[in-house]
Amino acid sequence: MYGNRRRAAALGVLVLLALAGCSSSGSDDDRVPGRPAQRPKSTVPYWVNPDSRAARQVSAYGKEGRAADARLIDRIAAQPVAEWIGVDDPQGQARGFTEAATRAGREALLVLYDIPHRDCGRYSQGGAADGNAYRAWLDGVVKGIGDRAATVVLEPDALPHLVDRCTPPQFQEERYALLTEAVGKLKALPHTTVYLDAGNPRWIKDPGAMVEPLKRAGIDRADGFALNISNYQTTAENAAYGKRLSAMVGGKRFVIDTSRNGNGPAPGGDDPENWCNPPGRALGTPPTTRTGDPLIAAYLWIKRPGESDGTCKGGPKAGEWWPSYALGLARRAQ
Secondary structure (H helix, E strand, O other): OHHHHHHHHHHHHHHHHHHHHHHHHHHHHHOOOOOOOOOOOOOOOEOOOOOOHHHHHHHHHHHOOOHHHHHHHHHHHOOOEOEEEOOOOHHHHHHHHHHHHHHOOOEEEEEEOOOOOEHHHOOOOEOOOOHHHHHHHHHHHHHHHOOOOEEEEEOOOOOHHHHOOOOOHHHHHHHHHHHHHHHHHHHOOOOEEEEEEOOOOOOOOOHHHHHHHHHHOOOOOOOEEEEOOOOOOOHHHHHHHHHHHHHHOOOOEEEEEOOOEOOOOOOOOOOOOOOOOOOOOEOOOOOEOOOOOOOEEEEEEOOOOOEOOOOOOOOOOOOOEOHHHHHHHHHOOO
16 A cells, blocks of 8 residues: 555656646746736836737737737847837827836827828828828827927928929928927927928938038937838948938937847849838847947837738738737747
């Protein structure tokens, strides 16, 4: 009987060890990330949205038993990504994002993208109906931010489209006026940082061509400029370009969008839309203010990784979430 108990005890230990082994080996394979937490403020002070599209996708993949895919998308969900203020209820959106960020002890990162005649009628066409509509929309954003901390990236493409003459001449003076007003109203707030978009080095190849437009749009009052928004050019190339441009506009600091430039731009120059959902791209350097360069204020994820550039190469409408593209970006990240 004693021998039987010994054998039973030994068998029980083996079963427990086996279960522990299965649990241990399976935990890595089956682990589904929880709600994303805030990143250390010393690394990046911006708010991580726990209910972002990426975070929802992590949850959905977990429920479907796709733990590996959930962990890949968590590489996006776990980072602070810019919130693009939409047309409807700009005051409510700006207040909601900044209040949530403040509660978490962080700063909101916002993109304003509603300039009239936006994107020259291309994939991201739209924007305010006219200058007065834009001013009313902007006033809503300003009221929504209030005295809370926010960093605002102002109107992607608006100035580069003036330089490349995509925006018709009859709209150019109004655009400069609206951007100047936007910089002034945002900088009148007590805790708001503003960056004007200045394109990327493969688009406006001569940084000198951006100097006068930036000055006319209020760069002297703004905190600096932003590069590579929604594009794929390398961080090194943007840094070199940004330093040349900075020297021409009074030493202003700049930020670089590293959201999808991990593999650089798509190879080859035959595709006129090589900026639009190019295959084989990857997430870039995670957002941080610790750039190691006094002129580069931050590496930011301004474009939301996983959202389409437009209805090209099989993508949905611009700005819509595209899970398969998001998975590819995360899978190829270093």
